[in-house]
Amino acid sequence: MHSPAKTRRDGAVAAADTATVSLRINGDLHRLQVDSRATLLDTLRERLALTGTKKGCDRGECGACTVHIDGRRVLSCLTLAVMAEGRDITTIEGLAPPDELHPVQAAFIEHDALQCGFCTPGQVMSAVACIREGHAGSDAAIREFMSGNLCRCSAYPQIVAAVRAAAAAGAV
Amino acid sequence: MQAFTYARVGTLAEAIAALQQPHAQAVAGGTELLNWMKEGIAAPQRIIDINNLAGLDRIEVDDHGLRIGALARMSDVAASAHVQSAYPAIAQALLASASPQIRNMATMGGNMMQRTRCRYFRADVDLPCNKRRPGSGCAAIAGDDRAAAIFGGSNQCIATHPSDVAVALAALDATVQIDGPGGKRSVPVADFHRLPGDSPTQDTELERGEIITAIVVPPSAAARRSHYLKVRERASYEFALVSAAVGVDLDGSRIRAVHIALGGVAARPWRLKASEMALRGTLLSDETALRGALDKDFDRAQPGRHNAFKIELAKRAVIRALRMAGERA
Numbered sequence: 438m439h440s441p442a443k444t445r446r447d448g449a450v451a452a453a454d455t456a457t458v459s460l461r462i463n464g465d466l467h468r469l470q471v472d473s474r475a476t477l478l479d480t481l482r483e484r485l486a487l488t489g490t491k492k493g494c495d496r497g498e499c500g501a502c503t504v505h506i507d508g509r510r511v512l513s514c515l516t517l518a519v520m521a522e523g524r525d526i527t528t529i530e531g532l533a534p535p536d537e538l539h540p541v542q543a544a545f546i547e548h549d550a551l552q553c554g555f556c557t558p559g560q561v562m563s564a565v566a567c568i569r570e571g572h573a574g575s576d577a578a579i580r581e582f583m584s585g586n587l588c589r590c591s592a593y594p595q596i597v598a599a600v601r602a603a604a605a606a607g608a609v
Numbered sequence: 610m611q612a613f614t615y616a617r618v619g620t621l622a623e624a625i626a627a628l629q630q631p632h633a634q635a636v637a638g639g640t641e642l643l644n645w646m647k648e649g650i651a652a653p654q655r656i657i658d659i660n661n662l663a664g665l666d667r668i669e670v671d672d673h674g675l676r677i678g679a680l681a682r683m684s685d686v687a688a689s690a691h692v693q694s695a696y697p698a699i700a701q702a703l704l705a706s707a708s709p710q711i712r713n714m715a716t717m718g719g720n721m722m723q724r725t726r727c728r729y730f731r732a733d734v735d736l737p738c739n740k741r742r743p744g745s746g747c748a749a750i751a752g753d754d755r756a757a758a759i760f761g762g763s764n765q766c767i768a769t770h771p772s773d774v775a776v777a778l779a780a781l782d783a784t785v786q787i788d789g790p791g792g793k794r795s796v797p798v799a800d801f802h803r804l805p806g807d808s809p810t811q812d813t814e815l816e817r818g819e820i821i822t823a824i825v826v827p828p829s830a831a832a833r834r835s836h837y838l839k840v841r842e843r844a845s846y847e848f849a850l851v852s853a854a855v856g857v858d859l860d861g862s863r864i865r866a867v868h869i870a871l872g873g874v875a876a877r878p879w880r881l882k883a884s885e886m887a888l889r890g891t892l893l894s895d896e897t898a899l900r901g902a903l904d905k906d907f908d909r910a911q912p913g914r915h916n917a918f919k920i921e922l923a924k925r926a927v928i929r930a931l932r933m934a935g936e937r938a
Contacts, residue, residue, distance in 0.1 A: 454614045473615040473656070476643070496644050497711060509684075509713045515643045516714070519615050520636070520658055563710065572709075584845035585708025 458522045462487065463531025471518045478502045478513035481528060489529035489558045493587075500586035503559040504528050510566035529558035532565065540608030541565050541599070548599035552590035560586045564600045565609055573604035611652040619661050621822070625789055627657045629818035635659050637680055638715040640707075641723050648733070650741065665822060666716075668692070675826040679718030679786075683774070684709065686717060696826060697937065698835035698854045702777040705839045708846050718821035720772050721785060721801060725812050725876045727757060727768040739765045740809045754913035756850070759920060760875040766809035767913060769873055770802050771848050777837050779878035780854035780870035783826040789819030798824065799870065802877035812876075831856030831868050836934035838926050839872075849873040851919050853926040857893070857934045864891050867931070871923050874910075881906040881927070893935045899928050 454473045459466055462485065471480055478495070481487040481504075493501030495514045502513040505527040533539040541564050544550070551557045563586045567573050572582035579600045580593075588596065603609065618624040628635055634653035636642050637660055645651035659665075665680040668689050675696060677686055686692055687703035706712060706720075729736050729748040737746030749757050749767050757767040779799040787794050796814050803811055815821070826832065835856035841847040852872035858865045867888045869881040887902035903924050910920050 454612055456615060473613060474610045474646075496647065497640055500708065500710060503710055510710050511714050512640070512710045515638075515640050515711075517615070517636075517639065517643070517656075520639065520660070567709070570709075581845050582709050585710045 456519050458519055460485075460518065460521055460526060461524070462526045463528060473517070473519055475518045476514055477504070477516040477518050477521050477526070480518040481513060487528050487530055491555055491558055493556070493559075498587070499556070499559075500563060501556050501559040503562040503586065505562060505566060508569075510563050527562075529562055532561070539565065540606065541568070541603045544599040544603040544606075544608065545596070548595045548602060550592055550595040550599040551588075552592055556586060556588045556590075560588065560596055564596075564603065567600060568604045568609040573600050576601060579604075610646045611649075611654070613654050613656045615656045615658065617658045617661055619663075621662060621665075621788055621820070624657060624659050624662060624820055625818055627655070628820060629790060630655055633657055635820060637719045638682070638711075640711050640715045641719060645724070648731070650731075659820070673825055674828040677717050677824045677826070679821040679823055680716050683707075683712040683715050683717065683720065686774075687712065694833070695828060696777075696781060696832050696835065698777040698780065698832075698837040698856060698934075699774060699826070701837040702773040702839070702852075702854065705837065705849075705852075706773045717774070717824055720774055721798070721821060721824070722813065722815070723771055725766075725768045725770045725802065725805075725809075728753065730768060740768065740805075743810055750913065753915065755915040756848075756873070757913055757916055758875045759910045759912045759916060759923075760871075760879050761804045761877070762875070762911065762913075763805045763807070763809070765807060766805035766876070768805070768809070768876060770812075770876055770878070772878075773837065773839060773849060773852060773872060775802070776852055776870050776872035776878040777835070777854040778824060778826060779880060780868045781826050781829070781832045781835060781856055782868070783824050785821055786823040786825060787815065787819050788822050789816065791816075791819075793822075795825075799878055799880050804876050829856065830858040831866055834858065834934050834937045835868075836930045836937070838930040838933065840922060840926055851923040851926055853923065853930040854878075855927060855930040855934050857931060859893065859935060862893050862935075864888050864893060869927055871927070874919060874923060884927075893931060896928060899931065900924060903927060 459468045491501035493499035497515045504513045506524045567582045632654035665678040667678045669676045693700045736748045783798045784795045837854045839849045839852040849872045854870045856868040871879040883905035884903045887905045891898045
């Protein structure tokens with residue numbers, strides 16, 4: 438339920454507006470009160486200690502904050518937490534059981550598809566979706582459909598190799 | 610980001626009522642609005658979440674052609690087998706847009722509502738921009754106008770509209786279906802975005818309280834034989850420097866009818882109506898004749914200091930797009 442708007446006498450909307458939301462993340466239901474301005478990204482990181490999802494540009498340009506909502510890859514920096522209520526959210530923490538690697542994570546290690554690692558959670562979330570969508574059939578397709586995830590260490594050739602290998606192994 | 614109240618609406622009537630409130634703004638995918646709010650360029654006090662409006666995400670085919678619900682996601686429209694076969698330029702334009710993540714979020718109605726912009730409009734320091742701060746001047750006219758308009762600009766603003774799919778839709782005579790306090794109406798996509806004139810702050814013909822419900826594209830032989838060509842400075846995830854959407858109806862190898870719209874050259878998708886008339890009866894392989902016909906529109910181009918190259922680039926884009934469309938069975 439959303440709290441009613443607190444309207445001041447002059448008609449302006451009061452500064453703080455909060456809402457109680459229920460977020461289903463990696464299968465767990467979290468009920469919390471959030472500022473209506475809070476992005477899903479900040480809520481994951483600052484409120485729920487799910488810091489695997491990274492905050493890069495915070496403008497939808499770098500892909501570091503990629504998560505899955507209802508099975509589709511989206512940007513958590515451009516999603517308000519209140520808008521994610523009732524949806525099924527998967528973050529990098531929920532991709533595999535604790536202490537296990539998802540096959541795409543294993544492929545990234547195998548192919549040395551990272552240097553600093555900051556973009557990697559977003560790359561992996563995007564790669565899993567890319568393979569599921571059927572867009573990993575060729576290097577050209579992988580490059581095109583992974584273009585929403587930037588890597589400033591420029592590990593792109595290794596990322597393409599990891600995605601290609603994971604797709605070929607039927608990992609997803 | 611300025612504080613706002615957030616409300617979800619369940620019906621179109623509720624949405625129209627909510628959007629008539631002062632400082633109210635609809636949100637669907639959020640990929641455009643959230644950035645403007647973070648930058649302080651948009652500061653709505655009421656956010657109306659329209660994602661729960663039932664049925665508005667449908668992609669349907671009826672007697673009028675293709676009906677794309679305003680809440681249909683860009684990726685879903687691009688993946689539609691009917692769109693791919695009967696309106697290939699639309700699918701191509703969508704797949705050339707933004708990134709896969711953004712295409713999963715952004716809606717077709719929201720795509721139309723993207724703001725006409727340039728780098729000065731988006732700058733994080735206060736630079737003259739009549740669109741952002743009315744009366745402050747236009748930094749692009751005397752500055753970096755490489756990406757700016759070559760058609761339809763004014764001494765107030767020379768920004769371009771960023772959408773790819775709007776260019777394909779405008780070429781194929783699509784209409785924007787609108788509902789609002791005054792009832793339903795329909796506006797051609799080619800006329801939906803306003804030229805800057807003396808009031809560059811208002812980007813579209815949408816009035817307060819109105820909402821886009823669908824985009825309708827009529828079926829045609831030219832739509833089946835259509836193509837979208839995007840020229841940009843990166844291979845992916847970049848706005849167009851120029852783009853061309855064409856649809857061609859051929860009589861053998863002669864043009865019976867042709868539709869052409871350009872992107873990246875104006876504040877709206879720019880139809881080349883004079884060229885379209887002049888191209889009738891022309892052989893698709895006769896490049897000299899094609900160039901001559903295109904001059905009917907390009908003779909009126911008004912490039913700035915650094916973007917005259919767009920004239921030749923756009924002509925070549927149209928000619929190549931026509932060839933690609935012609936090769937389609």
